[in-house]
Amino acid sequence: MSIDRRKFLAIAGGAAAIGIAGRRTLKVLAKNVISKPSATLAGKRWAMVIDLKKCRELPGCTKCIQACDYAHNIPDMGNSKDEIKWIWKEKFNHAFVEQENYFVPDDVKNNPAILFCNHCDNPPCTNVCPTQATWKREDGVVMMDWHRCIGCRYCMAACPYGSRSFNWRDPRPHIKQLNPDFPTRERGVVEKCNFCEERLSRGLLPACVEACPVKAMTFGNLEDPNSEIREILNKRFTIRRKPELGTQPEIYYII
Amino acid sequence: MYDTGKVIIGIIIFVLLFTSPLLLNLSSGEGTYRPDPKLPASGTCVESKSYMKDYHMEMLNTWRNMVVRQNYRYLKTSDGKYFEINGHRAEMSLTKTCLNCHHKAEFCDKCHNYLDVQPYCWNCHIDPSLIKKEVER
Secondary structure, eight states, rough: OOHHHHHHHHHOOOOOOOOOOOOHHHHHHHHHOOOOOSOOOTTOEEOOOOEEETTTTTOOHHHHHHHHHHHTTTOOOOSSSSOOSSSEEEEEEHTTTTOOOOOOHHHHHHHHEOOOOOOSSSSSSHHHHHTTOOOEEETTTTEEEETTTOOOOOOHHHHHTTOOOEEEOOGGGSSSSSOOTOOOOOTTEEEEOTTTTHHHHTOOOOHHHHHHHTTEEEEEETTTTTSSSHHHHHSOOOSSSSGGGOOOOOEEEEE | TTTTTHHHHHHHHHHHHHHHHHHHHHHHTGGGGGOOOOOOOOOOOOOOHHHHHHHHHHHHHHHHHHHHHHHBBBBBOOSSSEEETEEEEOOOOOIIIIISSOOOIIIIHHHHHHEEEEOOOOHHHHOOOHHHOOOOO
């Protein structure tokens, strides 16, 4: 069969037009069918300020950690290899490795900082998840869907803050007191701080913020210029962990 | 056929042996066993009995996706109204809503065990009746 140039161009052009139109229709369909707006998260950006000066007033206090442990059924595995941590204490020079000052006040140097998931604006952990078991919500909470987690631990490798823990064994027998309002986790699942999203949805503050006896933690909406957290950030100088990485962590520390 | 009598007796013995589990179950009454899930004494369920019988697993799956992935917390029934428990809006929650009325061991487990299905819901979601009895885990 012979084909002249005019015919070839006509066929090629027609095929391209059908292809482009098809893609466009698919996109329109996808928009209508797949994307469903989620409930009232827009216009918020949750963040936290931790005043380590206030925290140092009560050395040895673990009220926030205890509150979190109960609220989220966090097990005590009894050894550091299997440890599950949502909030934890870390030495200042380990927590803030980018602070290279040789001379640091003793009370800062010798007292721990309280650490948790930074709920980054640009979270590296969510990009590497192969099953979309972790993602950043519109209000900034870096969420986890434990139903979907396959335990590949890519997110743990990607997180520069060590905020994620892996369940090497069944955690349920190691939970001191079960809280029926929150699920436990299974063996083979990664977990981390969820900014108490289950409490936020009911209009409550995170459990750690509520439990702190010296009110060292302030939780709020960065998008609201009149919020308490914005007021503190405007008045006090704060630092964040490893800001040079560009992850835009949303936990601010007053040293 | 040679040895007709012996062969027929042999076939009868074989058939009897082969079907003995069925026959034994029939004679003991186990063959007619039906699971008997115990319904709560009062209250209305979120959906009709026939819908729940056929689709409760799909409904729970929808709940889980709506709560975890889309942040919809409160339960709307198919008539578009918020479902209420004691005057409060009920959440889409297995432990907080379903098990508020139903008893896991006396309701859920009855059919699940009969059909030998092991839903992995319970690997993580806690049966509150265990806590009430203060038998931890």
